[in-house]
Amino acid sequence: MHLTKPWRDSTNAERTNRYNGLLLLPQYDHLFDKKLISFEHDGKLVKSPVLEQIPLRQLGIDETDRLRHVADAHIPFLHYHRELMFVRFTNTDQ
Numbered sequence: 359m360h361l362t363k364p365w366r367d368s369t370n371a372e373r374t375n376r377y378n379g380l381l382l383l384p385q386y387d388h389l390f391d392k393k394l395i396s397f398e399h400d401g402k403l404v405k406s407p408v409l410e411q412i413p414l415r416q417l418g419i420d421e422t423d424r425l426r427h428v429a430d431a432h433i434p435f436l437h438y439h440r441e442l443m444f445v446r447f448t449n450t451d452q
């Protein structure tokens with residue numbers, strides 16, 4: 359399981375909260391860990407512009423995939439990852 363909000367940024371309660379974690383397939387987990395994909399509140403996959411030139415199908419990722427179940431308790435953690443960790447710009451955008 360991969361933490362949505364990192365241990366160092368979490369309170370003790372958040373560190374042990376089961377909703378501060380996602381069980382992802384390895385190819386998704388790797389890109390999530392590198393902050394190159396994230397998920398909307400409804401579970402829809404969001405990809406970083408850094409990945410625009412990379413066909414995700416070759417990495418075993420379907421861009422139409424979404425999280426199977428998103429509980430209300432997941433939403434603050436997904437929001438944190440998407441807003442504060444997710445890579446939104448390429449080097450040429452800055």
